[in-house]
Amino acid sequence: MTLLPFVLGGLFPMAYSHVSAKSGKTFYLHVRNTVRGEKTIPFYFFAGEIKPTTPDTQALDAVPAGYVVTESEKTGLPLLKRG
Numbered sequence: 001m002t003l004l005p006f007v008l009g010g011l012f013p014m015a016y017s018h019v020s021a022k023s024g025k026t027f028y029l030h031v032r033n034t035v036r037g038e039k040t041i042p043f044y045f046f047a048g049e050i051k052p053t054t055p056d057t058q059a060l061d062a063v064p065a066g067y068v069v070t071e072s073e074k075t076g077l078p079l080l081k082r083g
Contacts, residue, residue: 015028015029016063018046018069021071022076027078028047028050029069030045031045032045033057
């Protein structure tokens with residue numbers, strides 16, 4: 001797990017990355033804010049590329065407080081769990 005700076009025309013912030021032990025692929029942590037009723041709830045996910053920042057979605061530069069990164073034993077995909 002490393003932090004890699006990706007600055008391409010100012011579109012991409014520094015993004016937290018995780019390299020899968022099973023596949024060797026690099027995944028980047030993102031958050032999408034969803035609205036349920038009157039609450040805004042963060043939805044954290046990993047993507048194979050850094051997605052451009054939009055009003056609802058952005059790449060994160062660190063794992064949120066209270067969460068840990070694990071890997072699925074079956075698929076090797078990174079998962080964010082509370083812990």
